Amino acid sequence: xxxxxxxxxRQWQAKPCEDARCSPQxxxxxxxxxxxxxxxxxxxxxxxxxxxxxxxxxxxxxxxEREVFRDLSFQVAxxxxxxxxxxxxxxxxxxxxxxxxxxEVTDGEIxxxxxxxxxxxxxxxxxxxxLDAVKAPLSVSENLSFWxxxxxxxxxxxxxxLEVFSLGHLGHLPAGVxxxxxxxxxxxxxxxxxxxxxxxxxxxxxxxxTASIAALGDLMRAHLKTGGSILAATHVxxxxxxxxxxxxxxxxxxxx
Amino acid sequence: MNAFFALVQRxxxxxxxxxxxxxxxxxxxxxxLSIVPFGIGPDLNLLTRIAPGMLWVALLxxxxxxxxxxxxxxQEDGTLDLLVLAPQPLELTVLAKAVSxxxxxxxxxxxxxxxxxxxxxLPLDGMLPLMGAMxxxxxxxxxLGAVGAALxxxxxxxxxxxxxxVLPFYVPVLIxxxxxxxxxxxxxxxxxGGQSLLLLGAVSLASLVVGPVGGAAALRVAVK
Numbered sequence: 363x364x365x366x367x368x369x370x371x372r373q374w375q376a377k378p379c380e381d382a383r384c385s386p387q388x389x390x391x392x393x394x395x396x397x398x399x400x401x402x403x404x405x406x407x408x409x410x411x412x413x414x415x416x417x418x419x420x421x422x423x424x425x426x427e428r429e430v431f432r433d434l435s436f437q438v439a440x441x442x443x444x445x446x447x448x449x450x451x452x453x454x455x456x457x458x459x460x461x462x463x464x465x466e467v468t469d470g471e472i473x474x475x476x477x478x479x480x481x482x483x484x485x486x487x488x489x490x491x492x493l494d495a496v497k498a499p500l501s502v503s504e505n506l507s508f509w510x511x512x513x514x515x516x517x518x519x520x521x522x523x524l525e526v527f528s529l530g531h532l533g534h535l536p537a538g539v540x541x542x543x544x545x546x547x548x549x550x551x552x553x554x555x556x557x558x559x560x561x562x563x564x565x566x567x568x569x570x571x572t573a574s575i576a577a578l579g580d581l582m583r584a585h586l587k588t589g590g591s592i593l594a595a596t597h598v599x600x601x602x603x604x605x606x607x608x609x610x611x612x613x614x615x616x617x618x
Numbered sequence: 619m620n621a622f623f624a625l626v627q628r629x630x631x632x633x634x635x636x637x638x639x640x641x642x643x644x645x646x647x648x649x650x651l652s653i654v655p656f657g658i659g660p661d662l663n664l665l666t667r668i669a670p671g672m673l674w675v676a677l678l679x680x681x682x683x684x685x686x687x688x689x690x691x692x693q694e695d696g697t698l699d700l701l702v703l704a705p706q707p708l709e710l711t712v713l714a715k716a717v718s719x720x721x722x723x724x725x726x727x728x729x730x731x732x733x734x735x736x737x738x739x740l741p742l743d744g745m746l747p748l749m750g751a752m753x754x755x756x757x758x759x760x761x762l763g764a765v766g767a768a769l770x771x772x773x774x775x776x777x778x779x780x781x782x783x784v785l786p787f788y789v790p791v792l793i794x795x796x797x798x799x800x801x802x803x804x805x806x807x808x809x810x811g812g813q814s815l816l817l818l819g820a821v822s823l824a825s826l827v828v829g830p831v832g833g834a835a836a837l838r839v840a841v842k
Contacts, residue, residue, distance in 0.1 A: 464699055466842045484703045493696025499635040500628070511624035512704055549696075 413440035413589045414476050414486045414559040416461070421470030423456045430456050432469075436608055438591045440476065440559070443582070443602055446595040448610030454595035455492070457610070458562045461593065462489040488558035490566055494549030498538030502529055505537050506551055513556045523555035527577055542569040554581060561585065563594040575600065621706045622714045629718030632691075643680040643723040644730055650676040651734040662739045669738035670748060670799035676734075677727050677752060678788055681759040684723050685784075686777040688715055688767035689837065698771070702841050712833035716757075716764040724756035740803075747802040747811065751818060755795040758822040761829030762787045768836035787825075794818040 415438055422432040430453035438444050446454045459465035461472060463484050477486060496505055506520045524530045527547035532540070537548060546569050553561060561582075567575050579600040582592055586602070654672050658665060692698040701711050731752055732745040740748070766784035770776035794814045801811025 462699075462703060464702070464841050485705065487703070489699060489703055491696055491699060493694075493699075495696040495700050497628070497632060497695065497697070499632055504628075504631075508624055508628045509700070512621045512701075514621065514705060552700075 412476060412486070412559055414474055415439045415442075415591065416560065416593075417471075417473045417475060418461075419471045419473070421457070421460065421472065422468050423453055423460060423465070424468045425456060431610055434470070434610075438560075438593060440589045440591055441586050443586055443592040443594065443605040445605050445607045446593065446610060447597060447607055452610040454610055455564050458489070458564050458593065458595060459491070462487055462562050464489070483560070486558055487560040487562055488553060488556055489562045489564075490550060490553065491564045492568075494545045495552075496537045496540075496545050496548050498536065500537055501534055502537050502540070502548055503533035505548060506555060509552055510555055515556055519555055523551045526554040526581055527551055527574055543571055543574065546570055547574055550578060550581075553585070559590050561590065561592045561594070563592065563596070565595055567596055567598040567600070621704065622710055625701075625711060625714040626718045626721070629715065630721055633718070633722040643684050644726050646683055647676050647680045647727050647730060648734060650679065651737060655737060665739040666741065666803065669735060669740040670744070670803070671796050672738060673731055673735060673740075673748065674752075674792055674795050674799070677724075677731070677756065678759065678785075678792060680727055681719075681723055681756070681763060682777070682781050682784070684719065685763040685767045685780050686770070686775075688719055688764060689771040689840075690767075690776065693771050693840075698837070699841060702837060708834035708837060709830040712764055712768065712837065713761075713830040716760045716829055716833070719763070720757050720760040724752075724760055728752045728756060744799070744803045748799040751795050751798040751815060754815065754822055755791050755798075755818045758791050758818075758825040759788060761822075761825040762791075764829045765832040765836060768833040768840060771837065771840045790821050791818065794821065 417437050419435050421434040423430040423434075430451075434457070436444065446457065448454055456465055460467050461483060463482065472483065474481065474483060474486065497508075500508070503520055503524065506523060507517055509515075510517050510520050521530060521533075524533055527550060529544065529547055529551060532544065537545065540548065546566075550566060566578060570578065575598060579602060582594075582600060583602055585592065651672065654668075655665060658668070689698060692701060702708060704711070728749055731748060732740075735745060735748060763780070763784050766780040767776075769783060770779045773779055794817045798811050798814035798818055801814065
């Protein structure tokens with residue numbers, strides 16, 4: 363597989379938080395050891411991935427004879443993030459599953475920009491849904507090693523990927539003994555493991571602690587910097603600059 | 619091909635660690651075959667005559683018992699979505715699942731068959747033909763079963779549905795398998811055993827194509 367140029371993300375200085383929502387009692391947890399290691403050394407993300415954009419035109423979704431949304435049109439350029447918001451049942455998950463090719467497209471078009479003719483969205487996208495796809499009887503590192511082999515990624519990257527969410531010291535444990543948040547982190551580690559230009563994230567922050575949400579934010583920021591694009595359904599502010607929001611409650615129409 | 623072996627390795631590892639897969643099939647096989655002599659009574663000649671048939675029926679039922687978890691376990695924890703979206707063909711993924719099912723169910727049963735055959739008064743010179751026929755025929759059970767398992771992946775407690783779907787396709791395997799296993803025991807005019815063995819091989823080879831293609835098509839529908 364392609365290794366590409368490595369982008370080093372250097373030392374984000376841990377400047378004091380001037381933001382009001384950063385309450386003083388949120389102290390760095392002991393588990394941040396790994397996260398700090400990421401910040402001090404490097405997150406390795408290859409830039410060999412193609413720059414892929416997404417254009418969606420007049421997309422509709424019908425589930426169980428109920429129309430979830432209709433005539434949804436938006437565009438995501440390389441290096442851009444689109445946050446999907448809307449009340450429960452407004453179709454955030456359905457939209458992400460449609461884009462990933464896991465749900466039937468009843469009407470409308472999904473087009474990829476910057477890919478060759480024969481490439482489908484499954485070739486360029488990485489989907490992280492509600493379920494973590496973690497096998498309880500396998501150890502933490504076995505879980506990730508399997509996905510590395512299955513997606514054709516070098517097994518040497520497994521350890522780095524585990525470090526992104528500070529799971530390195532848990533590598534030998536069976537995944538069944540992990541907490542919900544740790545399982546989620548293990549599932550999200552695939553984002554660091556597998557190089558795909560387009561991330562489709564369905565509520566990625568569920569059951570994550572403050573430190574892990576910050577680690578996820580860092581990972582997403584690094585992905586955007588290397589030209590990757592992200593569609594994420596989330597209500598948590600991940601501290602990413604310049605993201606656009608698509609409100610599904612108004613039944614389509616991207617706003618900034 | 620790395621992905622193929624990675625999936626086989628993972629599934630075999632899961633089956634051996636959880637103990638729900640191969641171990642369960644072998645114990646079910648053992649239970650069925652150990653109660654048959656009690657039900658039939660101590661008629662040794664009768665037991666010999668029905669031994670190949672009983673062993674094959676028990677093999678079929680054991681294979682069916684473990685089929686319902688083939689894709690469902692992956693669907694429940696979200697793994698199936700990622701398997702479907704992975705870069706290699708879904709057919710290869712289904713084949714890997716069927717191969718691991720055979721390695722954890724079919725193969726242990728073939729190895730256990732002669733020992734359990736002793737309980738059914740199966741003569742020693744009938745052991746090798748039986749094992750040979752089972753070795754050739756049992757992959758078809760996993761491969762055809764994968765189609766049924768893929769079709770019923772979204773159904774809770776879909777075991778019964780799988781049985782209904784795949785049992786008709788198991789019948790040729792059963793007929794040729796028993797006929798090939800019995801040939802060594804009963805003097806049959808003509809070489810019926812050899813012919814049955816060839817036909818059994820043909821069924822296995824055909825299901826090597828039908829299983830992955832049919833299973834992949836069913837899975838594509840099931841995830842949507």
